[in-house]
Amino acid sequence: MRISPDSLLRRSATAALTAVLASVFVACGSAGNENGSTETNSAEPQAPTQSSDSVDVDKITDIVTNQLAALDLSAAVFGVWQGDEQLVLGAVGESPIGVPATPNMQLRVGQPMEPMLSTVLLQLGDDGTLSLDEPIARWVPDFPRADQITPRMLANSTSGISDYVTNPDFLKAFYANPIEGFTAQEIFDLANSRPPLFEPGTSFGYSHSDLCLLGVVLERASGEPLGELLKKRVFTPLGMSESNLMLTPQMADPALHGYTNERGVFEDSTFWNPTAFLNSGNMNSTVSDVGRWVRALGTGELLPDSVFQEMMAPETAGLGPLTAERFFAFGTAHLGSWLFMNPSFGGYNGVALYDTESKTTIVIYATLGPTSNADTNNTVPIASAIGALLLPDNPPKLS
Template sequence: MTPARSTARSRRAAVAALASLTALVALGAPVTALGAPVTATGAPTADSGHRRPCTASRLPDHGTARDIRRIAERAAADMGLESVILRVTVDGREVVTTALGESMTGVPADPAMHFRNGNVAISYMGTALLRLVDQGAVGLDDPVAPWLPDLPGGEKITLRMLAASTTGLVDYVRLPAFQQAVTADPFRQWTAKEVVALSTDERLWYEPGTNWNYSHANFVLLGAALEKITGTRLDVLLRQLVTGPLGLRETRNSFTADIPEPVLHAFTADRGTYEESTFWNPSWTTAPGAVQTTDICDLARSASGLGSGELLSPSSYRQLLNPGTVGLGHATRECPATVCLANTEATHYGMGVVVLGDWIAQHPLFFGYSASMAYLPSERLAVAVSTTQGPTTPDGHTAHVIAQRIAAALAPGHPIPDFG
């Protein structure tokens, strides 16, 4: 996506931005008399959303909290990171919340700072869809043509295929013309119609439902379908069905590139010069209404709430983890191995989440921002990390690397694998 030396780096960043990078009040989670969200089974959640500001915990001189901070300190030094913000919880209870480095020169990073959560919002969309299925409003295998009549082949493409990314639609983020346009004007406001047309103007990589590839177009279309199904604007719907019931007070959509104060600033060399990218426009990344910002406490809560399936029935939780994607991802002449990544039993894409061994995860990446959320159901362990890169930071998901190191220390029998 960039000229000269950073073309390859930016392409990887853009492709991973959301991958490696959105009238139904009655369908929201019920609440107790005290207002605490409850699960689909009616039990109060163990971690019903923080009600106080997201603040750093007091670190002891020794013990697990101190060990986690030292892991982050070493990783920040190893990778030349500008900042690291993290939170770890077990069974909804804080182990540590801390921040390292600076947001800007002379401005320390702080756990209350907001950053872009990228494809975490796609996880919200997947859970929202499954909640609608639990309510009997739709079926996963319903064709999308009634709601998306202008989508070519919409009679063959189902809601399941959109949420699981098995439609065969080309990922517009990989198209050279799109990459050049974003590089030339990172502040441009893209419309859903514009980005979807980039994909639908290309030939399908495979017949819908027969293979797997990550395509941002799937999730833009899923957001549009959810709005049509419910008659509710997507940002409102996600608040009713997911972020509200999980108690996520600092997670919100914006239809502009604005980020609420306090802001975690980001910088990148993706265009060849190390420059601020905080307010580069993320409108192309996913469906309007799901372009969100969050803080580290909400990210950790999302990891536990989505990863445990607390808002879903047991059958929908199983669909979340494997909607039929295991075994897909076969490389073909039309869909090379770098696109149609193999989905194995241990490492595969679910319905808006990534299953990485024993963990349920997401790890967004967007022009200087990297984040990771991961949940280990057997230990009820949630790890949330946000990073910003410095001028010498290597390519890749730096927040995910830190999450992997924390997992290795806290759950050595359950490593977090790489994905994509």
């Protein structure tokens, strides 16, 4: 299969986000069984017991199982919560192939890590460690236009820095050896080898480069490694004991194996180096921990009320294709009342959703099969169907 910048763009975190916005604007914890919830964990899942009078959780598992077959996916792990009540936590398919998947498998988190960076940024802004609107020249003086770019712009993808993920030189190096990985400086060199997209703060252009640079700014402003910042300020307060920032291809057992055909052959991509998306998704976790994070994000659990309101505000509306109803800010896409994250990397596809009105959380990660379409995020139709089942009057509009 021919590899092109556009094909990787569609597989990256840029992909589904851009597609969702474009469709409107023309334009990545151990399994629990609490609160009477259901857990399934076989290639042919057992029928779950009812955990809510108003939700038929059997249908949630049926949606995942049927879509797994229709899309030729190898395995999926998933969880659904209403408030803090876990409705279902399950796994279907096989991972590794031939072994039933289980809900407690480690996975590559991807984009849900991005609003974690924004949460830490807002915390540091609130305690006076930095200012969201001070030029980043204080911490990265040699970065081009550092005297014009602010941390807020990095968090909102309004800096204009070119996205290194779409750079043909990145694609060539990545696909030649996806295990090797990248340093921050190598990523910055790739980003700055192409002209800026626009003047800082004047438009919107989702860019992994922004998130990589934001992570470096957070480290230098706080004097702490990013992994320690996330552990201290996010993982530990939320009890996310199965979550870790990764700078190597390592994954703990049991691992949800990534599979992909994007290099022209069906292969195990579990150990592709996550630093290809440094600071924008190089984190391992479980579906339970991701669900815990998404609920905390949606309720502002880690932020003072005034700061949380700032995080949720449509401050980017009017930039590029963004509106007050469909916008991207502080690492999260807002689609009406739904918060949307769409991780996709090296055979892992995922969606994390949170409805701010009903406090419904949906998290699903899946891995590709031999004939899966690697040019799309295959979990989007699954999450959409679950959302429509749970909230037929306010389904997530992801396409």
